[in-house]
Amino acid sequence: ASGATELQSMTGGLRYTCDTILAEYPHVQIILVTPLQRGVVDNSKIFEIRDAMVECGDYGSMEVINQTAKVGIYGYTETVSDTYLMADNLHPTTLGGQKIANFLAKALKNVIVNPI
Numbered sequence: 001a002s003g004a005t006e007l008q009s010m011t012g013g014l015r016y017t018c019d020t021i022l023a024e025y026p027h028v029q030i031i032l033v034t035p036l037q038r039g040v041v042d043n044s045k046i047f048e049i050r051d052a053m054v055e056c057g058d059y060g061s062m063e064v065i066n067q068t069a070k071v072g073i074y075g076y077t078e079t080v081s082d083t084y085l086m087a088d089n090l091h092p093t094t095l096g097g098q099k100i101a102n103f104l105a106k107a108l109k110n111v112i113v114n115p116i
Helices: 010-024 044-060 094-111
Strands: 031-033 063-065
Touching: 010 044, 031 044, 031 094, 044 063, 063 094
Parallel strands: 031 063
Antiparallel strands: none
16 A cells, blocks of 8 residues: 555556556556647646656556657647647647547557457
8 A cells, every 4th residue: 555655746646546446457457648738838747747657657567658749739839829739728629639539549559458
């Protein structure tokens, strides 16, 4: 069981959550998907969350889909006046949603073990 100090960190909280799920459902495949970058803001917290998810995936032998770096929506390319993929620097436009859906469908197809 994780201690209170561990649960206060992003990585500790993720590990606890994954361990709890696996204890109840030991044969389930957990796939972690990192968050999207946001436009015109400091994305350092997003990168911190991504790094914690990658570390947790490595710890628990879980797949991690790195949407933060690989979906093709980057904070530095989305500005307030450029709403091509992100409508308001947080929520995707229809085109942005399609880009995310296509990315995730392909990524999931490559990592899902024994699909139903």
